[in-house]
Amino acid sequence: MKADTPFPCSRIDEIVYDYLDRTLEPRESQRFERHLGTCPSCASALWETERMLEGLTALKEEPESGVVEALVERFRQESARKTRGKVVELRSHQKKRRDGRPSPGPPDLAQAGPEAAARSGVSWPRLLAAGLAAVSLALSFWVVQLRSQLEDVASVAAVDRASDHDRLASLESQIDASRSELARSQATIRELEEQMTRLLQPQAFVPTAYVYPPTYLRYSGETPTVTVPRTAGFFQLTFVLDDVQGFPALQVSVLRGDGAQVWRSGAVPGDDSGHLTTLFRHGFLPAGAYRAELFGLVDDKRSELARYEWELAYE
Amino acid sequence: MNGKPIARVEPDPDRQSGGTGAEKHPVLALAGNGEEAFANRVRELHGPLLQTAVSYLRNRDAAEEVVQETWIAAIRGLSGFKGKSSFRSWIFVILLNHTKQKLKGERRRKQLLGSALKDGRVETDPVTTAVSQHGAPSSHFTPERLFLAGESGEALRNALATLPAKQQAVLRLRDIEGYTPKEVCSSLGLTPGAERVLHSRARSRLRRLLGPYLKKRVR
Numbered sequence: 001m002k003a004d005t006p007f008p009c010s011r012i013d014e015i016v017y018d019y020l021d022r023t024l025e026p027r028e029s030q031r032f033e034r035h036l037g038t039c040p041s042c043a044s045a046l047w048e049t050e051r052m053l054e055g056l057t058a059l060k061e062e063p064e065s066g067v068v069e070a071l072v073e074r075f076r077q078e079s080a081r082k083t084r085g086k087v088v089e090l091r092s093h094q095k096k097r098r099d100g101r102p103s104p105g106p107p108d109l110a111q112a113g114p115e116a117a118a119r120s121g122v123s124w125p126r127l128l129a130a131g132l133a134a135v136s137l138a139l140s141f142w143v144v145q146l147r148s149q150l151e152d153v154a155s156v157a158a159v160d161r162a163s164d165h166d167r168l169a170s171l172e173s174q175i176d177a178s179r180s181e182l183a184r185s186q187a188t189i190r191e192l193e194e195q196m197t198r199l200l201q202p203q204a205f206v207p208t209a210y211v212y213p214p215t216y217l218r219y220s221g222e223t224p225t226v227t228v229p230r231t232a233g234f235f236q237l238t239f240v241l242d243d244v245q246g247f248p249a250l251q252v253s254v255l256r257g258d259g260a261q262v263w264r265s266g267a268v269p270g271d272d273s274g275h276l277t278t279l280f281r282h283g284f285l286p287a288g289a290y291r292a293e294l295f296g297l298v299d300d301k302r303s304e305l306a307r308y309e310w311e312l313a314y315e
Numbered sequence: 316m317n318g319k320p321i322a323r324v325e326p327d328p329d330r331q332s333g334g335t336g337a338e339k340h341p342v343l344a345l346a347g348n349g350e351e352a353f354a355n356r357v358r359e360l361h362g363p364l365l366q367t368a369v370s371y372l373r374n375r376d377a378a379e380e381v382v383q384e385t386w387i388a389a390i391r392g393l394s395g396f397k398g399k400s401s402f403r404s405w406i407f408v409i410l411l412n413h414t415k416q417k418l419k420g421e422r423r424r425k426q427l428l429g430s431a432l433k434d435g436r437v438e439t440d441p442v443t444t445a446v447s448q449h450g451a452p453s454s455h456f457t458p459e460r461l462f463l464a465g466e467s468g469e470a471l472r473n474a475l476a477t478l479p480a481k482q483q484a485v486l487r488l489r490d491i492e493g494y495t496p497k498e499v500c501s502s503l504g505l506t507p508g509a510e511r512v513l514h515s516r517a518r519s520r521l522r523r524l525l526g527p528y529l530k531k532r533v534r
Contacts, residue, residue, distance in 0.1 A: 053490060
């Protein structure tokens with residue numbers, strides 16, 4: 001944009017803050033300033049904006065008195081609380097302090113005594129008295145130090161004891177919890193064992209599907225639904241074959257609804273004792289439509305004697 | 316993340332050399348021992364935190380309460396602060412969470428009071444009145460009222476209170492606290508583009524609101 005192009009008033013909102021922040025391009029600034037000289041409206045707008053920004057700056061506040069101090073006090077308390085909790089660190093710190101501490105006075109003083117005496121030419125009895133005094137002083141100092149250390153150790157031990165006590169209490173409660181859990185688990189095991197025993201008993205094999213063809217007539221009536229308990233283990237299919245005479249052997253085939261054979265008995269000697277039992281493991285036959293076909297075998301010929309259909313379902 | 320340890324306040328050289336030399340508090344990343352560094356942090360961040368809380372809560376007392384809660388939560392959680400972000404960003408996150416919780420509580424209270432009023436159980440309740448005013452500030456303040464507010468500070472405060480929360484927070488941090496755009500972004504979790512738009516809209520709106528008042532003062 002050329003420097004002599006007049007500045008459009010509509011652009012004031014766009015540039016006024018950059019102008020006040022001194023981030024506006026210098027040439028653009030000059031153009032704006034020239035415009036201000038001729039446009040009272042823009043000059044007034046600039047003035048207003050400046051006052052507004054000044055007003056905003058004046059709203060800055062320092063924290064009210066006492067706020068900082070109260071928060072620092074809180075900070076101090078929290079730091080102290082955390083420090084108290086660090087028993088282990090405290091102990092290691094004390095150990096370090098004990099290691100780093102210079103050895104108590106008596107040997108040093110005793111060692112320094114004769115040299116000092118030689119330098120100053122003091123008599124031996126005096127030197128001895130002074131030495132003894134120094135030794136007793138040093139000893140008393142050492143005793144005081146030792147006592148304070150013992151107190152420290154005692155306080156740490158007290159904290160330790162308290163913490164051990166807490167730990168013991170927590171372990172005891174854990175043991176109680178485990179015991180009750182164990183009791184619950186044992187009860188569950190007992191219950192499961194009983195259930196298993198029940199399931200393994202012979203009554204699980206009570207016939208649940210009972211196909212009853214009283215005559216040689218082909219069955220073409222309704223398709224009954226046979227519901228079998230899923231936990232039974234086995235179910236059996238019993239054909240009651242009354243008056244099946246004249247056939248040396250009999251055979252039963254079980255077929256799925258779509259005609260695929262799922263089981264076929266061997267040739268059963270034909271008599272009129274009445275029962276032909278097949279035993280199926282549950283799940284061997286998926287739920288669905290089935291039919292059983294009973295054949296009479298004469299020589300090589302098979303004659304269908306009866307057909308029974310049913311829907312197998314599991315509980 | 317902003318690499319500078321402090322928002323905009325340069326460390327005070329007097330405070331920095333206060334007997335502790337170049338030692339720095341490990342968590343607060345500021346010169347001085349723990350308490351001194353913490354006090355500096357409070358002096359530096361209390362104002363910006365309060366400005367932000369006021370923007371969202373539109374109530375000075377509630378904002379002060381939230382800032383206080385924020386500091387206490389920060390003190391408690393200081394050992395968990397690993398210094399991965401700046402301390403300022405970290406404490407602003409705490410503040411914004413506390414503010415949200417406070418707003419939720421306010422909203423619930425307002426709903427309860429509103430339904431009670433509808434049922435005719437509460438005839439006039441000063442709290443309800445206050446809440447309803449906080450809920451609709453923009454219709455409450457008009458340029459005339461701003462003018463009638465008298466002192467310029469008061470007028471400005473009233474005008475500021477009418478701005479939407481985010482615009483207000485950005486404007487307060489930028490123009491009252493003197494934060495840089497980058498500092499505002501990291502404190503309020505804004506993108507630079509959003510910050511720019513919010514700031515510009517807030518300034519235009521505020522000037523429009525203050526226009527009649529400022530003109531009056533010029534003449």
